[in-house]
Amino acid sequence: MACFLIPAGEAVITTITQKIIEHKESSAGKTTEEVSEKSVKMPFSAKIKWLNGMLWGGSALLAFEHIWHGEIIPVFPFLTNAANPEDAAAMLHEMGTAGVAMAALVTAVWGAMVGISHIIEKRSEKSDNDAEVEIK
């Protein structure tokens, strides 16, 4: 019906958040990659880009599916289910259940990706430190 609008709405928020964080990072002197002597660490703004990519990409492809099924039309009110109150209620219910679940799952997967990348970065830092100790 219109479940993709929830992840699309989240994508708008995360894109604005990413731009703000990117601006803060650049003003703090960090470039796209924080390069230390030991290892390359990815800034948080680059990690939010992963979430943006999944949310925007997924929403775009789901919007296409809704056009395919005739649920999105090029004339007002653009969503066929928004035309009458009964269908609108069903649409809002679907947005509140499936739409929220979609946004939550994508965000949870992104959270796991960030967690794993943090572990990999820590491991890389540790192996760099170990190599330094061995040299000494």
Next chain:
Amino acid sequence: MTLLITVFAAIAATLVWYFNTRRRELKLGALALMFWGASLMWLVDAVFEYAELGAEFFSPAAADMLNDSYLGLCVVALGLTIWLGMLLFSDPKGVIRNALTNRKK
């Protein structure tokens, strides 16, 4: 079928991203993320549909399966087109920029 085709597209895009050294230049990460995002969203859709239909969910009518497969292929084509648009817009090799400036000269 749409979910299945999108998942296969996501796996293929991820493998290409993993093994290609020019992944950043070719924006392969964006392509993989787009397909994974859509796959996760359709997975949620499938779970809700399963909750509603039960076992019937796994035995769709042939006409529905055909329509869903066609939709899946169209989704992959759209994803690839969006990715190609992004790639041409960023123009990492400067091909479009050079073509335009040459024409102006």
